[in-house]
Amino acid sequence: MNDLFDMPSYLEHSFLGLVGLHLREALVPVLAGLVLALPLAQLCVRFRWLYPPVLWVTTVLYAIPSLAFFVVLIDYTGLSELTVMIPLAVYSLVVLVPAIVDGVRSVPQETLAAATAMGLGPVRRYLQVQLPIAAPAILAGLRVAAVSSISLVSVGMLIGNEGALGNMLDAGLKYNQPRLVWLSVISTAVLAILVDALLIVLRVWVTPWMPRGAGRGTRPVLAKGAAR
């Protein structure tokens, strides 16, 4: 059993070490994307005319293949983690901005009118009403961003061994070790499923106010990120 998870020394990490690295390379960009997406989305809600151009720019960014993105960045950030993480942050941003904008816009007019009439200013209205009600949509966006980010980290194996679990795939192919190939593919998939499940649990936990069963409608569509 131990043999299965034994890592050759040139991978420089234990199996669990690779898992940790993979999570960091995948999820830090998602968080960074979220931090950037929140104010950007709020601007798009506030100034309606801003949303179409923002949507257009983000869609174009999304259309750049990840490998091309990495290669361009090597000139600036070298063969480092950052080269992998920056594109992932951009992809997360692209997924999260429309998710947040749609979520915030889905707040019913009468709810907003009631909040205004009770004397909640714009900041309170955003933090206490719009954001919490948009939470399910934001979490649905986070699921898409997290899962595609986890699968994309592996591509980093092509730029100086920055692919974490993906490095196993690279090594397995180079030294003809099918065990490493399978382990890489399966553990990446399992990681993605676990993180996704965790986000579902988080959603259920933060939205006790949603009708039971209504969450099924917010199942994210993965098609957009599938072709990387």
Next chain:
Amino acid sequence: MIRIDSVTKRYPDGTVAVDRLSLEIPDRSITVLVGPSGCGKTTTLRMINRMVEPSEGTILLDGVDIQQQPVNTLRRSMGYVIQNAGLFQHRTILDNIATVPRLLGWGKEKSRARARELMERVGLDGSLAKRYPYQLSGGQQQRVGVARALAADPPVLLMDEPFSAVDPVVRKGLQDELLRIQEELGKTIVFVTHDIDEAVKLGTMVAVMRTGGHLAQFAPPAELLTDPADAFVEDFLGADRGIRRLSFFSSAGLDLLIGPIVAVDASAEQIAAAGRAGAPYLLVVDTDGRPVGWGDPAELAAGAIDTDGLLSHGRPFTAGGDSLRAALDCAVLSPTGWAVAVDGEGRATGVVSQTSIGEAIRGAHAGRATAGTAQKVAP
């Protein structure tokens, strides 16, 4: 007192929603703004809490221009209730109601205690406190909306078609509840509706508005029904305003006959005497005096009247408590054409014919009770 002083609202697209409107809204009573859809009711209401700013004119609250105080301070001193309640779906019922107290810095415990008190006041079961809005019926949500508006005990309550989206039975319950709460609290309420019946039922004063944001008439409901200012108001009041106006006349003055009432165990002589009392049918009452049904005097068996063979007595009215409209309604619906009057305990106090009610109505119209002095009685 809220004083709207020649206020005009022109929206950026040029729509004139309200046109030089002047209105004095009396304290501690319900003033209803009523009119067809799009006539500027919501705009008028929202100018009072500055959700809409007037293009011209001023609004004074107790003599002070509402522009004088910070807008959120003004809003927190005015409860606001809307159609579909507009509850915060992500907060429990208790926290919804506690919103304004929390904003005012009352502290969590005090705010929640206050919220519980209000749930009771608006007729919500305490067990609903920890529920979320989606778990409540439309009527219950609307009650939460009213409780939330009342939470910080604001002197003014603004209500925009609050009961329009619920079914008629629930709506009547909510209206009655509002009147009861108002009796206890004496708020200055501005109530918007497009339903003239609701306006007449709830309003101490009713402002009828016409499309384009003009005031067509501002009067107490009885005066509105008696003396509509113009053809528009008359048309808006509907075809049966004469009948509805009867809501404002008490049934206390009706000539009730007690002769035609017999007990289930009445003797032959009692039945015969009752038969000569002036009614074609006799009202049979049980041993407690509660009505059982109508019977033909020729067919009633002395000593033990067969109650199964009687005609239904229909819905009785409360003498004095109900209006002439209620009495007339009972008579119209009664199979015998006679209405049954009962006291507070439901015991029969007399019977009255349609003819006799008709005389009372003619008397009322002749000015025995004029519009100015008419007290609203339960319809």
